[in-house]
Amino acid sequence: MKYNVKIGIIGGSGLDNPDLFKDATEQKVITPYGEPSDLLLSGKLNGIDCVLLARHGRNHSISPTNVNYRANIWALKHLGCTHIIASSATGSLKEEIKPGDLVILDSFIDLTKKRELTMFNKDDKVIHIPVEPAFCSTTRNIIIETAQSLGIHVHQTGTAVVIEGPRFSTKAESNLYRSWNADLVNMTLAPEVVLAKEAGLLYATIAMATDYDCWREATEKVNVANVVKVFQENVKKITKLFIEVVPKIAEKNWDVEIDELNNLIQESVQSK
Numbered sequence: 001m002k003y004n005v006k007i008g009i010i011g012g013s014g015l016d017n018p019d020l021f022k023d024a025t026e027q028k029v030i031t032p033y034g035e036p037s038d039l040l041l042s043g044k045l046n047g048i049d050c051v052l053l054a055r056h057g058r059n060h061s062i063s064p065t066n067v068n069y070r071a072n073i074w075a076l077k078h079l080g081c082t083h084i085i086a087s088s089a090t091g092s093l094k095e096e097i098k099p100g101d102l103v104i105l106d107s108f109i110d111l112t113k114k115r116e117l118t119m120f121n122k123d124d125k126v127i128h129i130p131v132e133p134a135f136c137s138t139t140r141n142i143i144i145e146t147a148q149s150l151g152i153h154v155h156q157t158g159t160a161v162v163i164e165g166p167r168f169s170t171k172a173e174s175n176l177y178r179s180w181n182a183d184l185v186n187m188t189l190a191p192e193v194v195l196a197k198e199a200g201l202l203y204a205t206i207a208m209a210t211d212y213d214c215w216r217e218a219t220e221k222v223n224v225a226n227v228v229k230v231f232q233e234n235v236k237k238i239t240k241l242f243i244e245v246v247p248k249i250a251e252k253n254w255d256v257e258i259d260e261l262n263n264l265i266q267e268s269v270q271s272k
């Protein structure tokens with residue numbers, strides 16, 4: 001049985017312009033926060049309504065700091081999305097998370113410095129949203145089960161440190177994140193995951209480790225070329241996972257999860 005879901009797909013580095021839909025329609029969406037990163041592409045993926053948005057624009061012209069995360073999330077909500085599944089290229093902070101591996105993130109540490117952190121500072125509402133669990137556990141479980149059924153190895157949990165960028169980290173920084181027992185480092189997860197929650201969207205990220213950042217002596221240090229190369233070598237795997245996860249999500253009735261999220265948002269508003 002198919003329920004009324006629409007899935008927003010935010011394509012990160014390496015998945016900026018994937019040819020996922022057969023008959024796609026492009027739409028420009030203007031939001032109260034300005035313009036999203038690009039036109040939004042609506043179409044069916046494996047029979048399910050989806051909307052695709054390139055996080056950095058389809059030509060990868062927007063830096064992590066300048067991504068209009070609020071406009072992106074607002075636009076996906078406006079087009080009727082119930083879920084977002086995002087991709088992210090990330091640096092591995094652990095030996096056992098190898099370049100090319102996929103990680104279904106379950107937490108993050110936000111070290112960003114220059115970003116709009118809430119959807120709610122446009123009017124007179126103040127909202128303090130509890131973010132834990134940061135990602136939708138049910139969506140994450142479906143992604144994990146789907147990966148297992150396809151024989152795709154995924155790490156079932158992972159904490160990502162989110163840095164401001166656009167520069168990569170120093171060895172001292174990388175080792176500091178390792179000492180925190182973090183698994184991955186990227187530049188875009190925050191505030192995207194939090195804004196999705198504020199917008200009432202069920203959000204999960206499939207992260208791909210593309211490099212060992214710069215802490216591992218025996219390995220080439222991270223640079224754009226090796227990130228792109230490793231992502232392209234593994235792009236079929238992550239694309240396959242997206243294609244197969246989408247109908248699995250549509251098999252479930254999400255009324256309970258959506259109601260819970262909407263209640264959480266209502267309860268989190270301080271000023272009325």
Ligand SMILES: CSC[C@H]1O[C@H](OP(=O)(O)O)[C@H](O)[C@@H]1O
Pocket residue numbers: 011012013014055056064087088089090165186187188189223224227
């Ligand atoms: C191209 S290397 C750095 C860049 O890659 C990741 O992007 P995304 O999360 O959108 O896949 C990382 O966060 C940086 O923005």
Ligand SMILES: Nc1ncnc2[nH]cnc12
Pocket residue numbers: 089090091092163168169185186187210211212213214222227
């Ligand atoms: N090492 C790294 N640091 C930050 N963002 C990344 N994206 C891919 N690899 C990364």
